[in-house]
Amino acid sequence: MKYKYQIIFLGSLGDLSEEIRTLFFEKVKELKLPIDSFVVIDDKNFQSKYLGKQPSFVFYFGDKEGNFKNVDLVDRLIKDGTLILPIYYNKEFFGTEIPKKLENQNGLLYDPTKKDKIINLALESFGKLRQTRKIFISYKRDESTSVAIQLYEALEKNNFDVFLDTHSIKQGEPFQDELWHRMSDCDVIILLNTPEFLTSRWCKEEIAEASAKKIGIIQLIWPEHKLDSTSEFCFPTQLYASHFEMEVFNDKNRSKLKQEFVDELVMNTESIRARNLASRQDSLITEFTNFAFSNGKNVTLQPERFLTEELGENKRRIFIPIIGIPQSIDCNQHDELRREINEFNIESIYLIYDDVRIREKWLKHLDWLNDYLDIKTLKKQNFNKWLQQN
Template sequence: MKYKYQLITLGSDVRERQIIINQIREDLRNLKLPEEFIKVIPASSIEDEYKGNQPAFALYFGDTSSDFKDLDVTQKLLKDGTMILPIFYDSFETDIPRVLENQNAIKYSENELNRITNVVLEAFELLRSTRKVFISYRRAESTGVAIQLYEALEAYNFDVFLDTHSIQKGEPFQDELWHRMTDCDVIVLLNTPGFLESHWCKEEFAEANAKQIGIVQLVWPNHQIKDIDKSSYLCYPIQLSENDFTKKKYDKTDQLVESMIENIIVEVESVRARNLAARQDNLITEFRNMAEKNNRIVTVQPEKILTEDRPTGEHIIYIPTIGIPRSTSCQSAEIKKELMGYDEVSIRLIYDDLRIRDKWLQHLEWLNDNFKKDIKTLKKQEFQGWLQKS
């Protein structure tokens, strides 16, 4: 298989280097992509193996003794515009060389492992760069924890939806809520004893299942998961205990201890890739099955995109797009077009339009009519009509 994504490792030869590489390979398996999809290139092999015309991302492993290595290669990559993520252990100022002082860095810890690997996947457009979380809860039972999670996840650079904080005045409440759920990566569901007694909470749970959105489910100490709670296709339950709460009351005024908040953030980060893979697979399967019914031959590529070579000589790439297509989706499409080696090709970003607000669908249609002719969006309800074209 031809390598398409280059991960360059710079700096100290520490054990964390292999830990991160192993985690990236596991994430690729979770995404159902070949492990060799990303080629790891040490600094010593740059001259022989690095290809300037293929996507690259670098990790610089710092040194607690300030014994910095690979500075010439690092400077060359910076001049080439390659993104470099410094990883430090004690102090950024002492562990990382000055040439990288303007780069955002991450302090290594086991809790940050998924975050580091997700940054790599996002850089290669294998995981979307938007990091959206939806908090589902019952106000009468868990407001304190909901707000606490909102603030903690926001501080961790997630775009968090919380009904009391995220809907502007004058917007149709329920339409916007479904819209934001459709566009999220993960749902954090606060499963309190009365959660499913609320009509709207039950609707949110059913909607998450229907769209196969991953759920990190926090189960209150005085509550057990019922059969209906286990029906989620991608549900990751965390059973809370009395000691996980600061006041040990676990009512709407109580909050979680800091260590549990950290555990939840780690789980949310971990679930993102698994959830993306499931939703991509679902969209790919539906489109491919409908294509077969209409005698259209589409091929699923290892990159988890579909290609079609029409009898007319036209080449089409179909890219499954999770959530709501944006301009960044078009940029990602351009990269995939180059990697596939096509010169003349049209691209369709296929997506599930269920619960997306009309005003946004109208905006996407306007973009289709007024911008690039070779990159357009194609919503699920129009798959049949598109595939029936001669």
């Protein structure tokens, strides 16, 4: 790869910045990304290492005393259009702890329980995690409506795009089709496993569907109930009366989880979202590779988690696994590979994706985009046929 991703640490550095750095590379390893595709820059090596035209993300750590550091470097980064995340410590003192040059940046109030969010913001900016952070809440209406709404509101507040049937499906839409469509595009499912949850045919199918698509499930098991059904990607938590306000857990309209548990759940959701991405990519890559080999294609998995097919005469085709539903913005972002991989003549780039349960109207839209965009999409059900013909 010609380009490297620049992780830049500026401001008042210390124990927190070192911890964020360590956690960042732990997450990179978890996502099975090559460590050497990232370069770490701080004020000591900035002049020798920083390249203005490389993808970059800056963690700027504020100072509680207002002794701002590296302001000259911040000025250069702003002119380069680099993404900068100011991190401050007291809710009322952003203007005191962060230099004026960064007052228009959307800063993050430091919370020790939300370090995963700090890391994921950087990975999202590099396209290593989806910028849309989609969560699906699965529940039985006549048992856990109040808790489902409570979690919906808490996750929305923390910048997740949350699907809850009562809030997310427009009138006039085919209910079950839209539900499956939204599930296929989510990162994590939060399943409220109440005593009668599995008596519903649809609830059982949701577990089966999530398991088949390898979507991570955070399963909350109600008090006086047990884990009856699980999947390979299930993260179960047994609830007790003490987890609920006033220990009321069996009233669909009044039951509420305690706030400290909800905060912890949001944090775990952030962590599992990233962890689950690699396993879903693995599944898609393996399926495509098996079809490619069976059709005599010479494909190779690159460290950056995309596949290349050698066509001879220094030409390549590239196949990039997309988790969830491809968007037109995915096509634009991945067109950058043409500039990054300069040692080969790239004939074409395809985004490969699992089309199961995606609504027909959206599949037709993706097919229509293929007629107009340089970056094409290729659905899983067509892998074998396409490889036979191309």
